[in-house]
Amino acid sequence: MTKRHIAIIGAGGHAEVVASVILASGDSIAGFYADVPSLWGYSLAGAPIIGPVSEITSADCSHAIIGIGANEARKKFAEKIDMEWATIIHPFSWVHPDVPIGRGSVICAGSIVQPGARIGSHVILNTKASVDHHCLVGDYAHIAVAHLAGGASIDEGVFMALSCTVLPKVHVGAWATVGAGAVVKKNVDPHSTVVGNPARSLSELRSHAREVH
Structure with missing residues (x-):
């Protein structure tokens, strides 16, 4: 199976769990995107927190996933952003x-x-x-x-x-x-x-x- 390079929306606790699932599955993390400026430039699970969610459509990735536990937030981003969801x-x-x-x-x-x-x-x-x-x-x-x-x-x-x-x-x-x-x-x-x-x-x-x- 081809290894996927997956970008993650969110940079909190659940996003870190999602990252662990990605890595355990043999895929890689393209980076995290979160609307929290104070987090940009830091890293999580060995991958960078790159910038706001609006930038994910230009990410160097094959797929994306929403690493946010709140159900309403996942629906909002899924309906607003056109990505190949993993x-x-x-x-x-x-x-x-x-x-x-x-x-x-x-x-x-x-x-x-x-x-x-x-x-x-x-x-x-x-x-x-x-x-x-x-x-x-x-x-x-x-x-x-x-x-x-x-x-x-x-x-x-x-x-x-x-x-x-x-x-x-x-x-x-x-x-x-x-x-x-x-x-x-x-x-x-x-x-x-x-x-x-x-x-x-x-x-x-x-x-x-x-x-x-």
């Missing part, structure tokens, strides 16, 4: 060969993706995330050390925080947030936040608190 998969993850993965997605170390799953574009499967059989993961979603059980699905922009679980065949609507440690046993509305075990929305919790008092 999909990167850490060699210490396991992804079933029949699983389609959209462009710009990052599969971090320890992640597992089982047969029949589908992963969208610009998705983050963070360290030790797991996606079981026949799950659907929408574009710009971020699964952070969390688990999707068989047949579960999450729409665009969903954020699953540390140690949360979506049970089999349960659906999480677009741009919802699943709080750390939550266990999702029923469908989640778009743009809502659910927490706890069983997971409940913030409005449900406020209503329950009023009933108790």
